[in-house]
Structure formats: structure tokens, C-alpha cells
Amino acid sequence: MDAMRKERRSTTYVLSLLFSSVALLFLVSMLALLVAQSVPVWQQEGVGYLTGLRWFFRTHEFGAMPMIYGTLVVSGLAVLFAAPLGIGTAIFISEAVPPRMSAAIKVIIELLAGIPSVVYGLLGVLYLRTWVYDSLTPFDPISGDTLLTGGILLAVMILPTIITLTEDGLREVIGTQRAAARGLGLNRAETIVAVVLPQARTAIVAAVLLALGRALGETTAVFLVIGRQDNQWPANLFSVRPVIEAGQTITSKLGGSEVTIAYGDPMHWAAIVGLGLFLFGMSLLATVTAIRFGQRRDRDA
Amino acid sequence: MKFLIALVSMSLVWVACEGATLKINGSTTVNLPAAEAAELLRAQRKLDIQIDTNGGSSGGISALGDGLVQIAMISKELTDADRAKYPKVHFRTAKIGEDAVALIVSKDVWDGGVRSLSKQQLKDVYEGRVKNWVELGGPKQRIVFFNKEPGRGTWEVFAHWLYGDSKKAPQRSFPEVGGNEETRNKVRSTRGAMSQLSASWADGVTVFALAIKTDSGEEIAPTAANILNRKYPMSRPLYLVTDGEPTAESKIFVDFVLSPRGQALVSKHGYLTLEQLGNH
Numbered sequence: 001m002d003a004m005r006k007e008r009r010s011t012t013y014v015l016s017l018l019f020s021s022v023a024l025l026f027l028v029s030m031l032a033l034l035v036a037q038s039v040p041v042w043q044q045e046g047v048g049y050l051t052g053l054r055w056f057f058r059t060h061e062f063g064a065m066p067m068i069y070g071t072l073v074v075s076g077l078a079v080l081f082a083a084p085l086g087i088g089t090a091i092f093i094s095e096a097v098p099p100r101m102s103a104a105i106k107v108i109i110e111l112l113a114g115i116p117s118v119v120y121g122l123l124g125v126l127y128l129r130t131w132v133y134d135s136l137t138p139f140d141p142i143s144g145d146t147l148l149t150g151g152i153l154l155a156v157m158i159l160p161t162i163i164t165l166t167e168d169g170l171r172e173v174i175g176t177q178r179a180a181a182r183g184l185g186l187n188r189a190e191t192i193v194a195v196v197l198p199q200a201r202t203a204i205v206a207a208v209l210l211a212l213g214r215a216l217g218e219t220t221a222v223f224l225v226i227g228r229q230d231n232q233w234p235a236n237l238f239s240v241r242p243v244i245e246a247g248q249t250i251t252s253k254l255g256g257s258e259v260t261i262a263y264g265d266p267m268h269w270a271a272i273v274g275l276g277l278f279l280f281g282m283s284l285l286a287t288v289t290a291i292r293f294g295q296r297r298d299r300d301a
Numbered sequence: 302m303k304f305l306i307a308l309v310s311m312s313l314v315w316v317a318c319e320g321a322t323l324k325i326n327g328s329t330t331v332n333l334p335a336a337e338a339a340e341l342l343r344a345q346r347k348l349d350i351q352i353d354t355n356g357g358s359s360g361g362i363s364a365l366g367d368g369l370v371q372i373a374m375i376s377k378e379l380t381d382a383d384r385a386k387y388p389k390v391h392f393r394t395a396k397i398g399e400d401a402v403a404l405i406v407s408k409d410v411w412d413g414g415v416r417s418l419s420k421q422q423l424k425d426v427y428e429g430r431v432k433n434w435v436e437l438g439g440p441k442q443r444i445v446f447f448n449k450e451p452g453r454g455t456w457e458v459f460a461h462w463l464y465g466d467s468k469k470a471p472q473r474s475f476p477e478v479g480g481n482e483e484t485r486n487k488v489r490s491t492r493g494a495m496s497q498l499s500a501s502w503a504d505g506v507t508v509f510a511l512a513i514k515t516d517s518g519e520e521i522a523p524t525a526a527n528i529l530n531r532k533y534p535m536s537r538p539l540y541l542v543t544d545g546e547p548t549a550e551s552k553i554f555v556d557f558v559l560s561p562r563g564q565a566l567v568s569k570h571g572y573l574t575l576e577q578l579g580n581h
Contacts (some may be wrong), residue, residue, distance in 0.1 A: 227476040
């Protein structure tokens with residue numbers, strides 16, 4: 001009996017070691033491939049590849065800045081819209097409703113997370129574009145395809161991530177702490193603001209960062225509502241106007257037809273792969289920071 | 302262990318199925334009759350056909366070049382540049398019909414009185430010198446130009462006509478559109494919108510095809526008659542492309558589209574059939 005258990009454990013051990021090293025191998029070889037294939041564009045453009053404002057593949061000009069800008073604006077808007085709503089929902093689920101109801105709400109939210117992004121994209125094309133276009137009429141937008149449309153759509157898509165992870169963090173706050181706060185005479189709202197939220201702070205930041213990581217990499221839905229206009233660079237970085245103009249994100253460029261054209265032209269291909277590398281780096285940064293925050297929470301606790 | 306064996310045998314079955322699947326990719330224009338032909342062949346000949354429109358004509362060519370599909374659908378001429386990209390592939394084209402590229406506008410522009418554009422006017426719009434429909438005899442409304450993505454057959458035909466060679470077209474950054482459905486949808490839902498689109502997709506209800514005004518002032522609309530007699534300049538061939546002579550499932554498919562029943566589908570979607578083209 002004992003021997004069998006031992007044997008089983010060792011098989012499990014070997015298998016998990018095998019599969020995790022396969023995962024690691026994938027990650028490392030993917031990174032190596034992206035770096036190797038993007039070498040020509042770094043050689044030609046240098047840092048200008050990231051800071052350049054002009055992307056014209058027929059004349060081999062590759063400046064990715066407008067796409068980086070588009071990606072950051074769209075993801076930033078998404079987090080701006082989704083974070084307050086998501087954190088509020090999480091507080092509601094974990095603190096305000098009876099357990100059975102909160103379980104039901106959680107199931108619905110997790111269903112929301114399972115909807116394929118192309119469905120969100122099509123809903124965006126059908127309804128959100130039109131709604132944004134009509135609502136913005138006083139500002140004379142060029143069409144319903146704007147960075148704002150992409151941001152709103154992404155906000156809906158990352159909501160489940162923020163809600164679920166924040167809610168987990170709130171639940172980890174120990175019940176005796178809540179009881180103690182109530183015992184000191186704090187009412188429910190005061191308990192949440194003064195005791196629960198501060199203790200769950202790192203979990204909430206981690207939730208938002210993981211959601212940001214997802215927003216950065218989302219392709220299909222953004223592709224359909226962003227307008228895919230190259231070289232959109234605002235005259236004034238802090239003006240709001242570009243938000244209601246069409247734009248391009250790194251993912252919408254990578255999802256477009258330029259990829260099939262780039263194939264067979266080493267420089268153009270390198271420029272496309274370089275975008276992938278940069279995107280990979282950005283999501284990695286967001287995810288790793290989120291995990292680091294999560295670890296700090298464990299240490300604090 | 303049993304699990305592993307099951308996994309391996311499942312993947313083998315999967316690979317075996319893959320082998321018998323006829324895969325097709327390319328132009329959304331050619332896709333209309335091709336998808337319907339595929340539907341009929343699936344039902345009648347029990348063929349396993351998978352048909353996609355990723356990346357339009359250039360997407361079809363690259364998928365065929367990489368051996369991912371057996372048939373590419375393209376709605377432009379196959380160029381030397383396309384062939385040069387895949388030197389090992391023996392591209393064989395089978396022409397299945399013809400279509401025209403129309404310049405389409407939204408309802409407000411059409412109702413505002415814009416019915417035709419000259420080549421020069423079109424260049425002015427494309428190069429950004431003309432920005433409002435007023436300057437073209439239309440309503441006071443900003444021109445919103447949705448450009449077909451690079452690599453789309455529609456864009457290639459448009460640029461080739463306007464600038465003699467698509468490589469000579471100036472570099473412009475417009476909001477871009479991909480497939481025909483997306484193009485029509487975005488032009489329909491935007492005031493002052495204009496784009497390039499397969500003429501048979503311009504329904505005349507939500508989006509409207511402009512005529513081309515010649516130097517002598519004649520307005521030539523993209524009608525079947527004008528495409529047939531070559532008066533309308535932006536006509537284009539529709540092809541099914543294979544690597545070498547089509548064999549097995551590919552041959553069944555190509556032969557079907559070329560048969561009277563397949564040609565009826567080409568005609569049904571508003572394209573010109575080989576018979577129409579041959580009789581002229």
C-alpha cells in the first residue's frame with residue numbers, strides 16, 4: 001500500500017516536472033525566436049524603432065510609437081473604467097450579500113469570463129460603435145471606431161478578472177478582524193473602508209495589474225472597433241481629442257493583413273516580430289509585477 | 302499509461318482526418334460562391350471542406366505558399382511578386398468569373414447628390430487634398446475614407462487603376478477595413494463615408510456605388526454591361542489557385558465551380574460568369 005502511494009507520488013512528480021519544463025522551454029524558445037527574428041529591424045532603426053512616429057512598410061519605415069501609444073491608451077482607459085466598477089462589485093459580493101447569493105453572482109461573472117472575445121467584438125461592432133458614434137456627435141468624431149470604443153469594450157472584458165481576484169483578496173481578510181472592528185463600534189461601511197480594504201490592498205493592486213496584462217494582449221475584439229489607422233500621434237500628448245479618433249494598437253496591427261504581406265520580406269517581418277516581442281515584454285512586466293504584489297501580501301499576512 | 306495511449310491514438314485519428322480535409326482560404330469576394338459550392342459538395346459528395354477568409358487574397362496566397370491550404374481564392378491578378386515569394390510553388394490559376402471594384406459611399410453622400418467621381422477627384426481624396434464632400438458637389442460633410450487593408454484584392458485593383466501600379470500608390474494612413482462585410486457595415490453606419498468594395502456587394506440600399514467620370518464627362522457605373530464591354534476600368538478576375546494541377550478533392554472542387562451549377566452560384570452572387578465573358 002505504502003509502496004504504491006510512493007510510486008504514484010513519484011510518477012506525479014516526474015510528470016509535473018516534465019510538463020513544467022516543457023512550459024518553461026516554450027517560453028524561453030518563444031522569446032529566443034522573437035529576439036532572433038527581429039534583429040534586422042533593431043539594426044536598421046535602433047531605438048528609433050520604438051520612438052519613431054512613422055510606419056510605412058512599403059518604404060521600409062518602421063516606427064512603433066503610435067501603436068505603443070494606442071495600446072497604452074486603450075488599456076489605460078479599460079482599467080480606468082473597469083477598476084472602480086470591479087472593485088465595487090467585489091466589495092458588494094463579499095461584504096454585502098448573503099453567501100448563497102454571492103455564490104450565484106460569482107457563477108454569472110465567471111460565465112462572463114468564458115465568453116470568446118470575438119463575441120465581444122461582434123457586439124462591439126453591432127452596438128457599441130454605434131452608441132459611441134451617436135453619443136459623441138457633438139464632438140464630431142470621424143466614425144464609431146475610436147480608442148474610446150476599444151477601451152470600453154476591453155473594460156467589459158477585464159471586469160471578471162478584477163472582480164474575481166479582488167473578491168478572493170477580500171475573503172482572505174480574517175473574520176476576527178472584522179468582528180474586532182465591529183466590536184470597537186465601527187459600522188459596516190467603516191469596517192470595509194478602515195479594515196478590510198487596507199488589508200486587501202495588495203490583492204486589489206495585483207488584480208488590476210493582471211487585468212491590465214490581459215487588456216494589453218487582447219486582439220480580436222479591439223481589432224474590430226479600433227479603426228486600425230496607422231500613424232495616429234497626438235499633437236498634444238495630454239489632449240483628449242485622440243481618444244475619440246481611430247487608432248492602432250500593437251495587437252490590431254498583428255491581427256491585420258500586414259502579417260501575411262510581411263512574410264518573405266526579412267525587414268518587414270522583423271518589424272512585425274519586434275512588435276510581438278515588445279508586447280510580450282509589456283504583458284510579462286504587468287504579470288510579474290502582479291505576482292510580486294501577491295507575494296508581498298503573503299509575507300505581510 | 303492507458304491515458305497516454307488514448308491521447309496518442311486520438312491525435313493520430315485527428316492527423317488522419319486532417320489529411321482528408323480540403324482547406325481553402327482567401328478573398329471574401331470569391332468566398333461567397335465558393336462557400337456555397339463547398340456546402341453542396343459536403344452534402345452530396347461527403348467532402349470535408351474547410352473554408353476561411355483570413356487576410357483576403359494575399360492571405361490566401363501565403364497560406365497556399367506555405368502549404369496550409371490546397372486552394373487559394375483570389376480576386377486580383379496573380380503577380381510576379383506573388384510568384385517570386387514562393388519559388389517552389391507552381392501556382393495554377395483557374396478563372397471562375399469576373400467582378401468589379403466599386404467606390405461606395407454612405408446614404409447621406411448619395412442623397413446629397415454625389416453620383417460620380419473623376420480619377421483626379423479620387424486622387425485628391427486619397428492624397429488628402431480634398432477633405433469635404435462640398436468640394437465634390439455633395440453635402441457639407443467631412444469625407445471619411447475607409448481604406449481597404451493592404452494585400453486585399455480590392456485595394457490592389459483600386460491602386461493599380463489609380464496609380465498604374467499598386468507600388469506607386471502614395472503612403473497614406475486611413476482607418477482600415479478588411480473583409481467585404483466589415484467594409485459595407487462601416488460605410489453604412491458612418492456619415493460621409495467612402496470605401497472600395499466589390500461592386501456586387503454595393504446593394505444600392507445602404508451603400509451606393511459611384512460611377513467613374515471619364516475625361517469626356519461620361520459617367521460609367523459598374524454595371525454588368527459596362528464591365529463586359531471594358532468601359533468600367535476597375536474590373537478584376539476571380540481565381541481559384543492551386544499548387545500544380547488540381548488533384549483529388551481540389552480537382553472535384555475546381556471542376557464543380559467551373560461546371561454550369563458552380564457558375565450559376567457565381568452569377569447568383571452578382572459576378573460575371575465565364576459564359577458571359579466568353580460570349581462577349
